Amino acid sequence: MAGDSFAVRLIRWQRQHGRHDLPWQGADAYRVWLSEVMLQQTQVTTVVPYFLRFIERFPDVVALAAATEDEVLALWSGLGYYSRGRNLHRAAQKVVSQFGGVFPEHFEQLQELPGIGRSTAAAICALAFHQRRAILDGNVKRVLARHGGVAGWPGDGRVEAELWKLAEARLPASDVAIYTQALMDMGATLCRRSKPRCQECPVHTDCAAYQADRVAEFPAARPKKVVPERQAVFLLAMHGNDILLEKRPPSGIWGGLWSLPQFDTAEEARAYCTRTGIETNECRELPGFVHTFSHFKLSIHPLLVSSQRIPTQAAEAGTVWLEVSDALQAAISTPVRQLLLTLNAGRATGI
DNA sequence: AATCCGGGGGA
DNA sequence: TCCCCAGGATT
Incomplete structure (x- = not known):
């Protein structure tokens, strides 16, 4: 033996x-x-x-x-x-x-x-x-x-x-x-x-x-590396139960997935709304959170916008309005899923 | 908070 | 041939 x-x-x-x-x-x-x-x-x-x-x-x-x-x-x-x-x-x-x-x-x-x-x-x-x-x-x-x-x-x-x-x-x-x-x-x-x-x-x-x-x-650990932190604003544009999703480029982070329109700043997110005809009268920030990747952290700042009407102006290419329940069945990343679930929970409790 | 992970693709 | 990139779970 x-x-x-x-x-x-x-x-x-x-x-x-x-x-x-x-x-x-x-x-x-x-x-x-x-x-x-x-x-x-x-x-x-x-x-x-x-x-x-x-x-x-x-x-x-x-x-x-x-x-x-x-x-x-x-x-x-x-x-x-x-x-x-x-x-x-x-x-x-x-x-x-x-x-x-x-x-x-x-x-x-x-x-x-x-x-x-x-x-x-x-x-x-x-x-x-x-x-x-x-x-x-x-x-x-x-x-x-x-x-x-x-x-x-x-x-x-x-x-x-x-x-x-x-x-x-x-x-x-x-x-x-x-x-x-x-x-x-x-x-x-x-x-x-x-x-x-x-x-x-x-x-x-x-x-x-x-x-x-x-x-x-054994085995020896990977050499340590400092991971930088980046900021991003995620736009949750709502119209009734519908939410606006945007298809990500075919490569890179979350390549090919449906995501929320993403911006460097809240100002850019508002400018996007104005440009595409999304009303920003009802607009508020949701609690932020950090999503960790292997080589950087993404600090996510969700911006919730409720529009009375669905934009009639030319929709941006690669975007779609989906019921939140349908969006949860789509090809989405984990942070987007978390946000959509939060939205559902908030709706259930009247927040 | 730190650690782990096969393969693709560009330098 | 290096070196960088990439998401989430576990501890």
Whole structure:
């Protein structure tokens, strides 16, 4: 037992203690791909309901390819990193147009699909096609950095290259799918970032970090960076139960999503109202809040305007008036959802 | 408040 | 080949 290889011990642990009830386990390439893209920046418990909704609405890659981007982003709403959703849609269309709706099995071909890089391609190859390919996601980086005692921040190119080498070297000759699942499950349940359960780990006897009693030091943390804070005014233009939404540019923050008209200052928001014929007689500021991104904070100042009439002047391109309840079903970001929900709650309590 | 995260795309 | 970008959940 103790003399067994790293992979053999992980596989045995997975059979006994790993997760076996995830809805994409043992599934076809479409489901494995969908789950892997969703899991790229997001934890399992968050992903599961989104995954189930996607599969219900788009049971196969042909159905996904036939949808509009707006539909896909509406189902993606709240998951974040919306380029994943846009790439997912484009990749589905490519699978249909170039591969007749059948997922390619070649590692290189998979990486030519938008949103699929080295690790995601390897995950599809290993989990769906039982090929001998190494993945390296965040969980695996942590497991390998601790077990191998790999110093340095994994975001560093040289450190990452070392981890890829280790990932390849640890691969078993067979049972790669269950081994791959073992690595991910171990990272999520035992070899966690905080409070790791090393006593239960099947490879703690030769884990470099554990043997040196330095588990908390691996992997090294990302170098600190100060995040700047920006200000923005979000215009909530109401007409009865309708609210004005504006489609964001196809790339950048919340790319392709429906958002509230956004301005640097309240003066610019008022000027916009005047220009487009939105009355500003009833106009007040709602409580502000901060939304945090990876590289900056956005301090949001909501401005509520109730217009008696819907503007008849030429509407701005890419805008739409929607009932608030319909807007909540659209492709919107989390801060916009929060504001719309606040609006509903306020209406219910007469505020 | 701090931390985590695969891939795209431009420098 | 770097380096920057990107959203939300968890701790």
